Amino acid sequence: MTTLTTHRLFRGVFAAAATSLLIAGCSGAQPAGTGGSGQTFGALPEAVGQPKEGGTITVASPVGLAPNVLYPNRASSDSPFAAQQVMFKYLYNAADVGSTEPVNSALSLAELPTASADGKTFTIKMKDSYRWSDGQPVNAEDVLFSIELLKAAIAESPANWSGYVAGGFPENLVSATATDPYTVKLELNQATNPDFFLNNVATPIIPLPSTAWNVASADGEHLDYKVPANAKAIYDYLSVQGREQSSFATNPLWQVVNGPFRLQSFESATGTYTLVPNANYTGPDPSTVDAVKFLPFTSTSAMLNQLKAGELTVGALDASYASQISDLEKQGYHAYGQPGPTQFNPVVINFKNTTNNFDKIIAQLYVRQALQHLIDQPGYIKSRGIYDGAGAPSYTIGQGDPRYAPSFGENAPYPYDPAAAEKLLSSHGWDIGADGTRTCVRPGTGPEDCGAGIPDGQTLSFNLLYASSPASIANRNIAFISAAKQVGINITGEAKSLNFLYENADNNAAPAYKDQWALVDEGSFNAMPYPSAIRYLKTGASFNLGHYSDPTADALMAASENSTDPKALSAETTYIGQNLPYLFMPNPANIAIWKSDISGPSAAFANITRYGLGVLDPQLWYFHS
Amino acid sequence: MAWYVLRRLAISLLVLIGISAVVYFLLYFVQGSPGRAVLGQRASPEAVAAFNSEHGFDRPVLEQYFSYLGQLLHGNLGYSYKLNESVATLLQQNAGRSAMLSLAALVLALAIAVPLGIWQAVKRNSIVDHAATAGSYTLYATPQFLLGLVLIALFSQAIPLFPSQASQSSSAWVVFTDPRAMALPVITIALTSIAVFSRYQRTATLDQLGQDYVKVARAKGLPERLVLTRHLLRNSCQPLITVVGLSVPALLAGNLIAETVFNYSGLGLLFLNSLQREDYPVLLAYTLIVGTLTVLGNLIADVALAITDPRIELSA
Numbered sequence: 001m002t003t004l005t006t007h008r009l010f011r012g013v014f015a016a017a018a019t020s021l022l023i024a025g026c027s028g029a030q031p032a033g034t035g036g037s038g039q040t041f042g043a044l045p046e047a048v049g050q051p052k053e054g055g056t057i058t059v060a061s062p063v064g065l066a067p068n069v070l071y072p073n074r075a076s077s078d079s080p081f082a083a084q085q086v087m088f089k090y091l092y093n094a095a096d097v098g099s100t101e102p103v104n105s106a107l108s109l110a111e112l113p114t115a116s117a118d119g120k121t122f123t124i125k126m127k128d129s130y131r132w133s134d135g136q137p138v139n140a141e142d143v144l145f146s147i148e149l150l151k152a153a154i155a156e157s158p159a160n161w162s163g164y165v166a167g168g169f170p171e172n173l174v175s176a177t178a179t180d181p182y183t184v185k186l187e188l189n190q191a192t193n194p195d196f197f198l199n200n201v202a203t204p205i206i207p208l209p210s211t212a213w214n215v216a217s218a219d220g221e222h223l224d225y226k227v228p229a230n231a232k233a234i235y236d237y238l239s240v241q242g243r244e245q246s247s248f249a250t251n252p253l254w255q256v257v258n259g260p261f262r263l264q265s266f267e268s269a270t271g272t273y274t275l276v277p278n279a280n281y282t283g284p285d286p287s288t289v290d291a292v293k294f295l296p297f298t299s300t301s302a303m304l305n306q307l308k309a310g311e312l313t314v315g316a317l318d319a320s321y322a323s324q325i326s327d328l329e330k331q332g333y334h335a336y337g338q339p340g341p342t343q344f345n346p347v348v349i350n351f352k353n354t355t356n357n358f359d360k361i362i363a364q365l366y367v368r369q370a371l372q373h374l375i376d377q378p379g380y381i382k383s384r385g386i387y388d389g390a391g392a393p394s395y396t397i398g399q400g401d402p403r404y405a406p407s408f409g410e411n412a413p414y415p416y417d418p419a420a421a422e423k424l425l426s427s428h429g430w431d432i433g434a435d436g437t438r439t440c441v442r443p444g445t446g447p448e449d450c451g452a453g454i455p456d457g458q459t460l461s462f463n464l465l466y467a468s469s470p471a472s473i474a475n476r477n478i479a480f481i482s483a484a485k486q487v488g489i490n491i492t493g494e495a496k497s498l499n500f501l502y503e504n505a506d507n508n509a510a511p512a513y514k515d516q517w518a519l520v521d522e523g524s525f526n527a528m529p530y531p532s533a534i535r536y537l538k539t540g541a542s543f544n545l546g547h548y549s550d551p552t553a554d555a556l557m558a559a560s561e562n563s564t565d566p567k568a569l570s571a572e573t574t575y576i577g578q579n580l581p582y583l584f585m586p587n588p589a590n591i592a593i594w595k596s597d598i599s600g601p602s603a604a605f606a607n608i609t610r611y612g613l614g615v616l617d618p619q620l621w622y623f624h625s
Numbered sequence: 626m627a628w629y630v631l632r633r634l635a636i637s638l639l640v641l642i643g644i645s646a647v648v649y650f651l652l653y654f655v656q657g658s659p660g661r662a663v664l665g666q667r668a669s670p671e672a673v674a675a676f677n678s679e680h681g682f683d684r685p686v687l688e689q690y691f692s693y694l695g696q697l698l699h700g701n702l703g704y705s706y707k708l709n710e711s712v713a714t715l716l717q718q719n720a721g722r723s724a725m726l727s728l729a730a731l732v733l734a735l736a737i738a739v740p741l742g743i744w745q746a747v748k749r750n751s752i753v754d755h756a757a758t759a760g761s762y763t764l765y766a767t768p769q770f771l772l773g774l775v776l777i778a779l780f781s782q783a784i785p786l787f788p789s790q791a792s793q794s795s796s797a798w799v800v801f802t803d804p805r806a807m808a809l810p811v812i813t814i815a816l817t818s819i820a821v822f823s824r825y826q827r828t829a830t831l832d833q834l835g836q837d838y839v840k841v842a843r844a845k846g847l848p849e850r851l852v853l854t855r856h857l858l859r860n861s862c863q864p865l866i867t868v869v870g871l872s873v874p875a876l877l878a879g880n881l882i883a884e885t886v887f888n889y890s891g892l893g894l895l896f897l898n899s900l901q902r903e904d905y906p907v908l909l910a911y912t913l914i915v916g917t918l919t920v921l922g923n924l925i926a927d928v929a930l931a932i933t934d935p936r937i938e939l940s941a
Contacts, residue, residue, distance in 0.1 A: 064898050064901070064902075066708070068707075068708050068709035068710070069709060076664040076672060077663045077664050077676075077706050077707065078709065079707075079708075157672065157675040157676060157679060158671050158672040158675060159660075159664050159672035159673070159675060159676050164672065166671065243709040245709065245710060267795045268710065268714075268718065268795075269718035269719070269795035269890070270793060270794075270795050270890050271890075272793065272795075295793070296888075296890065297888055298884060298885045298888045298889070298890065298894050299885050299886075299888075301774075301885075301886070302789075302790060302885065302886065302887070302888035303888075305777055305781070305782075305789040305790065305888075306789065306790060306888070308782060308789070309781065309782070309785075309788070309789050311788075311789075499903070
């Protein structure tokens with residue numbers, strides 16, 4: 001039995017399990033609703049009560065993703081601790097979900113960076129209030145130490161850092177210096193947009209304790225990390241120690257933290273671990289709880305059972321469990337959902353597929369517009385078989401981040417309108433043929449012709465590959481195909497495993513398969529915090545699956561990364577929404593669930609929806625009297 | 626008998642080497658080199674190439690296989706890059722808990738199925754026999770995940786007698802001494818086994834009830850209890866011994882359903898997660914273990930048959 005068949009077999013078993021659970025749940029549950037803006041699901045309560053000292057918060061870990069590394073600058077293959085950032089703080093705390101602030105300044109380690117006039121040099125002034133738990137200050141040296149270790153890691157293998165992008169940071173660093181104990185100066189090899197630098201370069205930097213971790217053995221001497229050989233030796237030692245799961249909680253290295261928590265215990269056999277407050281934390285808002293315990297779950301159903309039993313304080317569910325929310329609310333849980341701010345759900349277009357002249361057809365903007373007019377995003381969000389109310393519309397990349405909103409805001413550039421789709425096709429020479437399929441009757445390049453390279457008699461007929469699970473992806477595509485059929489576009493849908501799609505629906509990785517797929521829907525993508533599409537849509541980018549190429553888009557993406565215009569990214573997201581390198585499906589919501597006996601600033605719970613259980617910050621949660 | 630066992634073990638070793646080769650090459654041709662699987666589908670080609678080169682996955686496949694076999698013969702089952710642990714450690718962490726769950730379910734199933742099957746045979750065609758048969762067929766037809774979810778709904782949520790998840794301890798001993806937490810998963814697995822075992826036992830008992838020695842024993846005036854336990858049981862359990870021997874690997878692999886439903890990290894779940902993550906070292910090791918258990922289970926069943934029935938001769 002092949003891996004793919006086995007995948008389908010087991011996914012079928014679990015689909016049946018999930019289905020039975022949904023059927024059992026649906027009998028008594030109420031349909032979910034949306035918030036006032038249509039972007040959110042459920043209610044977000046304000047903080048209540050006074051923080052009560054003590055208590056243990058139990059949190060669900062991401063299903064099937066037990067942490068296996070503690071060294072913060074992890075490799076691509078590693079699975080980090082969900083709350084790593086409350087032990088080893090990022091240089092900047094990401095802004096709260098829905099906020100228009102650039103970062104969460106109160107919880108960040110530094111002031112906002114300032115850029116030089118030429119946009120190549122950035123100066124970061126760190127706060128002098130933070131200390132490591134061994135008493136040493138968190139300062140510029142710790143930033144430089146971290147950067148040198150990143151360089152050493154990447155020099156051994158690009159896979160040694162999960163944030164690696166060819167030609168990106170730190171390869172584009174000309175110099176990194178500390179002009180005083182708390183000021184870092186980074187000079188890049190080209191001008192960089194300040195927002196791009198803040199979100200995609202500076203924020204992910206994790207300062208590391210340069211006076212405690214600059215060792216290459218257990219009792220070894222402290223080394224000068226600025227010597228490349230020493231940096232390599234230190235990195236090699238730390239990366240090995242960082243994967244010794246049996247010593248995660250006991251190795252003195254990992255007890256040197258600067259965040260509000262430290263690791264108290266870790267069970268490698270199960271992935272259960274407990275964080276306790278860092279008694280030497282010097283930042284704002286220390287936690288009031290006794291402990292935060294992270295529990296592993298074999299499946300989302302198992303997590304749901306624990307929520308129903310009231311045994312779990314904080315969890316997260318995806319949109320397929322929306323019908324269960326009202327039952328949980330009756331049991332004393334709060335629920336709030338929205339898609340991650342940089343999440344998008346593209347139907348990727350293969351601009352190089354020559355089968356049945358698809359490349360010529362899809363090159364026509366009016367065809368892409370017509371197809372987008374056939375995607376009923378509000379309908380899919382409401383549909384019980386798709387998102388059941390737990391979703392939000394998405395018309396471009398970065399739709400959910402108000403800081404980079406496109407000029408069309410929350411309005412669809414191409415709303416669901418089959419009549420508009422028909423009109424676009426008819427007005428460009430596509431008539432309904434004898435078999436019900438649109439056929440080109442006016443070849444040519446005029447404004448009312450089919451378009452360049454499209455011959456007389458050409459039919460609008462192509463395939464769409466979509467992920468076979470979760471069911472929401474399959475169901476939304478079935479609905480789309482049905483709508484297309486109504487206007488004479490003949491789309492053949494093919495359900496495939498996600499692995500198959502990753503391996504084959506990618507003109508970079510599988511050029512031989514180029515003519516076998518026209519459209520592909522793999523589900524959600526997540527852009528960088530500064531959601532430029534440069535990695536996905538720039539000509540020649542490694543994740544440009546369908547080989548989209550547009551000089552205007554390229555120029556806008558380059559401006560997003562390299563110009564000093566603060567509105568550059570908004571211009572890019574606007575153009576992408578209008579030019580349709582992808583067709584856009586709605587985003588499913590990540591639904592945060594938490595017991596009503598804990599509270600905190602509403603943003604502290606809304607932030608769970610950013611990445612679900614993958615990245616959590618329990619610092620501001622508290623039990624209340 | 627000793628020579629027989631040794632010969633069977635030697636043949637088993639060859640079988641296991643064959644299994645390792647088949648699985649290794651199958652996985653290789655399905656996936657190729659593990660770099661892409663380990664680093665994820667979005668890793669850059671440079672990163673994938675660097676990983677494969679660093680770990681020797683760009684060597685010819687035969688060379689890779691013989692290297693793997695050599696390590697295997699030295700007790701090295703490989704390393705899981707996905708979980709950052711040696712495969713041996715992963716198996717060791719999970720095997721105890723899986724064994725505890727499987728053994729408890731097996732003991733419970735046999736304790737119920739054997740007397741049930743005998744009772745059904747003795748009371749054949751009665752109402753209780755038909756009712757038990759209907760119950761067995763129902764349980765046999767019910768998917769294990771559904772059974773587990775129903776038990777959770779009934780005995781954990783509607784009537785909170787038991788927790789909805791199994792013991793979360795990493796220690797097999799702690800798991801063993803927490804019967805309340807293990808009740809539902811053990812019962813779930815045992816119920817499906819009871820359905821199968823009781824049917825085999827009933828059929829085998831019916832065959833033996835018609836034998837002359839049973840008539841002689843009754844004619845001698847032995848109490849029925851002694852006829853069934855002292856004489857009939859040993860002769861009627863042989864088919865069941867074979868079934869139990871063959872079901873040992875299935876019990877471990879089949880646990881993945883129960884482990885998932887009851888949130889219990891064991892070997893079955895490790896296998897499923899490894900499949901989904903394309904964690905090939907773990908898959909290979911798990912397949913070898915199942916293969917080992919299969920050949921050992923068969924061997925144990927054959928030996929047990931010879932012990933229970935002196936007429937059976939195991940010849941080398």
